Amino acid sequence: MRFDLLGRDGLARRGVIEIDEQEYPTPTLATIGTEKLRVECKGPRLTYENISEPGGLRVSGSSFFDTDSHEEGAIRVGFRGSPYSDARTDKSGFVFLDNISSIMLDSSRFVEQIVKVKSSNSLLKPLLCSVAGFPHRLAFLAYCGVDVIDTIPLVMAARNGQYLTNHGIIDASSIKEMPCSCEACESDRRDLDHLLRHNQSAAESEMRLVRHAIDHGKLRELVESRVRCDPWLVQNLRLMDITAYQLQEMHAPIKGAPFHAGSKESLNRPDITRWKMRIQERYHRPEGTRILVLIPCSARKPYSLSKSHKRFREAILTSGKAPIVHEVIVTSPLGIVPRELELFYPAKDYDIPVTGHWDRDEKHMVQELVSWLVSSEKYDLVISHLGDEQEPVNSSISDFVDTSGGDPGSRDSLNRLQEVLRDFDVDDRGPVRRSRNLEELRSICRFQFGPAGNALCDGAAIMGRWPNVRMVRDGQQIGMLTAERGMISLTLEGGKVLADAGSYRVEIDDFKPKGNLFAVGVKKADGEIRIGDDVAIVHGKEVRAVGVARMSPVEMELAQRGEAVHIRHAA
């Protein structure tokens, strides 16, 4: 058996599993087969060891009997978790979700198991999950990083007269019109054989959809829609977000696909939680700004392209105070988006349903972030220029001016905003004004690289037109901001700054990387690196290349195969 990882979407991954020279894309179903039971399938078959069939997964008898495996690749069940034995006999290369029955009953145990397996050295082995894989659960199981899922539930359900869909379980005898057009359903028969063929087909279709979603970085959205029909899934997803945030965050790309945040669970997506935490850990207002203007978000992204934001900016511009005004957008589910970060994922990549009514979780979240901003960043003046979010925000801060009266786009409100700004008395003992653009770039750099981002901007000048600007120091380009990525892309010179600051480094042996850096060459990777981050590839103190991370730091260190960093510039 050989297993290669080809792509990732959080903990979920796409790979290829090779058994006896037959290759199967993962995540995959493992279709159970016995002498009595045979179902047509595309993926690998899961059979008993004594049923010889190339290209399948084989399970040996338990260790209680002499039938215990004689074959290298067979899956050994050992003493099935007996507390009287701690012998681990499996050599198949798979890793399992253990205590399968208790994790199906208890969501916290399920999440514990996932965290255990995915934090261990078995991270790169294919993870097999038995008994749990109803079609509507496949997306979630894949989301947790399960690679192979057996079809025992499809068989048991068919035996019990249960008709499976990607939206849950239906009693087959209650169906008037078959809600599926697979071959078995077209026959309109509900015997064991036809039900099983339908269940198999429903699971295979769903698995293909899951693979598609992973390929496009959209699995989380599929999961959020699938969990609705099964309390076990909702519990598990919520607990994953609450108790396995760190694990999920480490595997979540820094720049992901655009998404729709349409459910309660969306508020706790790892990439959204990361945004909120990173704001509080790494963010400071651009130096020189003294007036905070809180404005609502817009449906159009980036916000500054929307009509409403053009009006806000016009009012600010004509007030004459623009150089010291700091615009911060108040939004669900991100909380706050400082204007200069509006290109940074996911600020321009999310979409939310807008009703004008904010629920308690949303209110609480914006209140927390706005009050953090106001109390830690110390503005001379705070202006609230908000719409539906006015009430929760205003109630969480004190000492501010409200200019919108709940209708931020109206002429009156805009005039009021302009007047309040104009009337603000600037005393001339304020700090020496630096380039506002550089300070905004510094803010992005800090958000992206932490303290090392500050070092990048020291002594740098900006060239070009925002947002497509280049950072130049001593005549050499060190990096550039691109509107599409919303992040800084570094040159080798920029990489040296990171290396000196001691972060975002991937250490390699003494060789000169050409083309791309493969995991086998990685000695160590700094823990803050996320997929999609710019990293410096170093040997000792020497920067050998810069590029974009393709793996989480743990995977870079564990893996023997696969591209770890996509190199942009090599020395």
Next chain:
Amino acid sequence: MTGFESDSCRRPRRKDDGSAVAVWTEKEFLKGKLLDAGVIILRTGGCSHFHTGGCSMCGYNTVSKMGISAEHIVKQFERALPGIGDVQVLKIYTSGSFLDKAEVPEEAARRILEECSSRGMRLLVESRPEYVTGERVDQILSVHDDLEIAIGFESANDKVLRYSINKGFTVADYDLAADILNERKVDLRSYVLIKPPFLTEAEAIADAVATVKHAARTSATISINAVNVQKGTVVDKLWRNWAYRPPWLWSVLQVVRASEDFGVKVVCDPVGGGSIRGAHNCGECDQTIIDGLKDFSISQNRSRLGSKDCSCKDMWNMILDIEGLVTGGTCDLQRFFRSQRR
């Protein structure tokens, strides 16, 4: 694995040193005749093995009590006797080993043996094999010689004894005890367990049949016992996690039928049969099968066994077929996928 040790869900019971746990009468088929038998369950200090971990399925020590003296045991016995009246066979169970002098002191054992001898009653007692020594058996035979000694053999597979049951003895230990009894012409009754934990239904059937075959060579009677889920045991913990299902009655029936080939008297009365904690089927066909097993046990007439096919037999067959493919522990597939959950 942890979590199995610290179980304290035991029902508090009133424990009276001077009265037996239970007393009843039943029928016993012996050498072609149907006889009256009395059963006395004595309260003792409990099984010696229980104090060193105990068996995964056994919760019988909940009736045991520390500090029971020989006088207490004799008192329990004497108080129980009038209740059973005139019987030809007396069965004395202690939830442990009658032959263990630490559990049943010699003077108490002697009193019981003498009483049986004077009344001409055949006596059946239970013991772990380590207490079945030539010396001890001879000692007992010198007081009373119409004896049957029962040993909880459970499985003829050392790995099952060790890693599933935690029995604390080996097949060789049982064989040695069996030889000691056979040499002295003491009848041996062997208990065979159906479905210790961590085995699939199919493995459990095969294991029980192999055990009947092994025990048939040295035993006068084989008692087939289906696991029932007793509170506070490892099996109970598994059962509450839906990781264990007591055997199907179809499995019990299959083992009893297979034992026909070995030419030995077989009895089977599943404790808790038909309930969710005992051997059970779907609920429809359970009673017919249990009644059949009971009838068979007191008649050895195989035509009494069985039931007409029930729809649950298809489920049982399917589980026999696929359960071994479950990975990541054990799972009661029937409970997880029963339709009434949704």
